[in-house]
Amino acid sequence: MNPLLEREKGLLELERRIEDLRSASEGKRIDMSAEIASLESKYRQLLAELFGSLTPWEKVHMARHPRRPTALDYIAGFDAFDELHGDRMFRDDPAIVGGFARLGGHSIVAIGQQRGRDMKENLARNFGMSTPEGYRKGERLAQLAERFNLPLVTFVDTKGADPGILSEEHAQSEAIASSLEVFAGLKVPTLCVVIGEGGSGGALALAIADRVIMLEHSVYSVASPEGCAAILWGDASKADEAAAHLKLTAADLRGFGIADEVIPEPLGGAHRDPEGTVTRVLDRVGALLDILETYSLRELLDARYEKYRHLGSWRDAVAGSDGAT
Amino acid sequence: MPMADWLRGGRNRDKVRDDAAQWVKCPSCGEVLYRPDLSANLDVCARCSHHFRMRAHDRILSLVDGDFEEIARDILPADPLAWTDKKSYPQKLADDAEKSGMDEAVLCGFGSIGGYDVALGVMDFHFRGGTMGSVVGERLTRLIEAATLRRLPCTIFTASGGARMEEGMLALMQMAKTTAAVLRLKASGEPFITVLTDPTTGGVSASFAFQADVILAERNAMIGFAGRRVIEQTIRQRLPDRFQTAEFLLERGHIDGVVERANLKPTLERILGYARAGRERRKRAELSA
Numbered sequence: 001m002n003p004l005l006e007r008e009k010g011l012l013e014l015e016r017r018i019e020d021l022r023s024a025s026e027g028k029r030i031d032m033s034a035e036i037a038s039l040e041s042k043y044r045q046l047l048a049e050l051f052g053s054l055t056p057w058e059k060v061h062m063a064r065h066p067r068r069p070t071a072l073d074y075i076a077g078f079d080a081f082d083e084l085h086g087d088r089m090f091r092d093d094p095a096i097v098g099g100f101a102r103l104g105g106h107s108i109v110a111i112g113q114q115r116g117r118d119m120k121e122n123l124a125r126n127f128g129m130s131t132p133e134g135y136r137k138g139e140r141l142a143q144l145a146e147r148f149n150l151p152l153v154t155f156v157d158t159k160g161a162d163p164g165i166l167s168e169e170h171a172q173s174e175a176i177a178s179s180l181e182v183f184a185g186l187k188v189p190t191l192c193v194v195i196g197e198g199g200s201g202g203a204l205a206l207a208i209a210d211r212v213i214m215l216e217h218s219v220y221s222v223a224s225p226e227g228c229a230a231i232l233w234g235d236a237s238k239a240d241e242a243a244a245h246l247k248l249t250a251a252d253l254r255g256f257g258i259a260d261e262v263i264p265e266p267l268g269g270a271h272r273d274p275e276g277t278v279t280r281v282l283d284r285v286g287a288l289l290d291i292l293e294t295y296s297l298r299e300l301l302d303a304r305y306e307k308y309r310h311l312g313s314w315r316d317a318v319a320g321s322d323g324a325t
Numbered sequence: 326m327p328m329a330d331w332l333r334g335g336r337n338r339d340k341v342r343d344d345a346a347q348w349v350k351c352p353s354c355g356e357v358l359y360r361p362d363l364s365a366n367l368d369v370c371a372r373c374s375h376h377f378r379m380r381a382h383d384r385i386l387s388l389v390d391g392d393f394e395e396i397a398r399d400i401l402p403a404d405p406l407a408w409t410d411k412k413s414y415p416q417k418l419a420d421d422a423e424k425s426g427m428d429e430a431v432l433c434g435f436g437s438i439g440g441y442d443v444a445l446g447v448m449d450f451h452f453r454g455g456t457m458g459s460v461v462g463e464r465l466t467r468l469i470e471a472a473t474l475r476r477l478p479c480t481i482f483t484a485s486g487g488a489r490m491e492e493g494m495l496a497l498m499q500m501a502k503t504t505a506a507v508l509r510l511k512a513s514g515e516p517f518i519t520v521l522t523d524p525t526t527g528g529v530s531a532s533f534a535f536q537a538d539v540i541l542a543e544r545n546a547m548i549g550f551a552g553r554r555v556i557e558q559t560i561r562q563r564l565p566d567r568f569q570t571a572e573f574l575l576e577r578g579h580i581d582g583v584v585e586r587a588n589l590k591p592t593l594e595r596i597l598g599y600a601r602a603g604r605e606r607r608k609r610a611e612l613s614a
Contacts, residue, residue, distance in 0.1 A: 161531075161551075163550070163551035164560065165560060167551075168550060168568070171577070172549075173534070173548075173579075176531035177531050177532050177536050178536070180500060184504045185505075200497065200528075201532075204497060204500060204501060205531075208505075220494060221494065221497075222497040227555070231486075231552075246490075246493045246494075247406050252494075253494060256498075258498060304505075305509075308502045309505065312458075312462055313403045313495055314401060314459045314460050315400075315401045316400060
């Protein structure tokens, strides 16, 4: 159960009362505008109280909020989309969606990690956790972008790669390793948007890009906080503690130089204004594609190499200095 | 550097050995083994052939002909997240250094194996479970880049529990960094060979371990993406014993071969021989063109 849902109940109650007052006052002579304004002010105050500053663990829940826009919501915002299916080998993984798309003047290939918005959808989409077939589908579409010489845009939103028996039998490690290789060397401009949760290698498989942007309340972590707590302390219930340690917020990632920029969200999260959020993100994607188009392929590939080459933090005993980042 | 000096090189390896008990029980068959005999047998149980996890120094000694030119040994761990749980991250590092005689989870350098010059990286599970943080990623990237520059084959022995939690996202990014370097190595035409040893999981198995041209594994090594416990918790049933073993992966076509430790050096030498034959063939074609 997402604790943010509990917290939002007070807001929903206020929203309902405001709506009731509005409809009650409509077509009647009684002026309720003062009461409405007072409730609206109370609503804004509550919103600021509840969401003005979020802990890392609360941000994880914001990133997982069931009403938060998913990859398909962003894809629906494209001017055109032609979905392509399957890994050409075994199956079509519904946790990865992708195809050709148009965004303003850009023809692109888009790939997204798709989680469900409710239990039924989540069961169909495996909670957004890709199997090896999903990564192979993504890799195939990335190579298609290169074949057609089109920029590639990815939407990252996954707790991590599927940890099941079949995924192991179908070589999950190889699927991710191979995807990393393809993305690192792709001969077209690439752009990644972390829209929700970026979980571990399962997220990174679609996230090596010339530009990585993150939504304000999205998170991106070496392991899910639950996974990290289980690995380090043998207790997944200490996930909140792990989240506080992991430095997984968009602001943290911007600080590390892993995210190139952060897109602000409405107070209370992207789901309070889904259409506005989708528009803001896609506008920025279009603007960044314009910028990426000004570089030669050589420049793009060199810059991509250098970007990842310098990530890390170490001491150099001889130079007596700290390493990159 | 001469091998003897390299082994002394500021590491307390000898001390570790003196302190260690001289008798070891084989976890597989229960045989009690005399440690010097076990070491002489490449850390393989003489009775049941159980492969003990090998230390990076011993591995390098068992493979290279003469000297080993270690690189990037001055790259040492920092504490980018200022991580503290029961212990601080720097304290965990110091404790593992004391216990293992290693200053990080990988040794990298140049040597020759059966007359073939190679860039060699060897991970060691005894330091932080072989986890990959910034230092492991940086040392390996320097190794792979140097192999590309010097036009040498690159061989990496993996042993890792995955990405190192205490370095957060900077640890995860080492997967991307090493991948980019591997890509350039392959583009240069140099062969990349990995040997997966027990255990190889998570961020290491899902990056350079499975990006090699030839992927070998040691007998009975545990290899997979998700850890056994994670899968068992997810599916709520016990996994078969053989699940995620090297032999299991071989049957499913994930790796090129499973090799007994005693056969590893000759096997590597033969593969390096094929790679050299291909390179000479290319040279001949360039000359006659």
